[in-house]
Amino acid sequence: MLSFLAPRLVRGQIQTRHPLAHLSRRSGLLSQPSRTLLPPTTATVRSPLPTRMSSNSSSPSPTSQTPPGASTPIFGPNTDAEALTRDLSAFLSTTPWRLSADRMGLERHFRFRTFKDTWAYMTTIAAHSQSARHHPEWTNVYSSLHVRWTTHAPRGLSAKDLAMARLCEAEAAKLGDKVVPVEQPAVAVGSSAEGMECGCGEAKREK
Numbered sequence: 001m002l003s004f005l006a007p008r009l010v011r012g013q014i015q016t017r018h019p020l021a022h023l024s025r026r027s028g029l030l031s032q033p034s035r036t037l038l039p040p041t042t043a044t045v046r047s048p049l050p051t052r053m054s055s056n057s058s059s060p061s062p063t064s065q066t067p068p069g070a071s072t073p074i075f076g077p078n079t080d081a082e083a084l085t086r087d088l089s090a091f092l093s094t095t096p097w098r099l100s101a102d103r104m105g106l107e108r109h110f111r112f113r114t115f116k117d118t119w120a121y122m123t124t125i126a127a128h129s130q131s132a133r134h135h136p137e138w139t140n141v142y143s144s145l146h147v148r149w150t151t152h153a154p155r156g157l158s159a160k161d162l163a164m165a166r167l168c169e170a171e172a173a174k175l176g177d178k179v180v181p182v183e184q185p186a187v188a189v190g191s192s193a194e195g196m197e198c199g200c201g202e203a204k205r206e207k
């Protein structure tokens with residue numbers, strides 16, 4: 001029985017995770033992942049990128065039908081799909097960033113030591129966003145932050161999203177242990193605070 005094809009129920013949401021995803025996370029051992037026959041879900045897609053990516057659709061719209069390759073990104077028009085696919089694969093296999101469930105965004109969950117650290121990080125990213133004229137979709141609850149990069153117009157994943165996700169990663173790396181390692185949540189929380197572990201209960205009084 002192909003039990004690994006069965007969706008995993010996490011907090012009432014369906015999660016699709018390639019059974020060998022752990023092999024590909026850093027080792028790159030799984031270069032040709034098999035595709036599941038599952039429709040896109042509201043959960044973060046954790047499968048590594050297939051080698052064949054979606055084309056530059058001018059009207060990307062996730063359908064209710066099973067797509068060929070549920071984890072292929074949906075790029076915006078005028079995107080160099082080949083180059084972006086290559087760069088994305090490298091980025092996703094070396095960082096906690098994930099392709100979002102609608103396949104049009106990159107997202108990562110952060111946890112900081114304190115609210116002050118979180119706020120400072122958001123201020124830094126906000127300033128970069130203003131300069132780059134590309135703005136995040138993000139949700140903050142106390143010291144938790146969920147960041148998603150997608151391009152609204154024209155709709156779809158673009159090189160700008162990857163550039164901003166890289167920038168977020170670089171800024172977080174500068175903060176050292178002010179960024180707390182955290183499992184990426186199975187449930188995408190970009191659209192609401194649901195599922196965000198704020199860490200309030202564990203927090204000591206901030207200065």
Ligand SMILES: C[C@H](O)[C@H](O)[C@H]1CNC2=NC(N)=NC(=O)C2=N1
Nearest residue numbers: 133134135136150151152153154
């Ligand atoms: C004119 C201005 O550059 C555009 O409206 C920008 C603003 N910030 C943006 N941010 C994001 N994430 N996607 C966009 O399409 C976008 N468009």
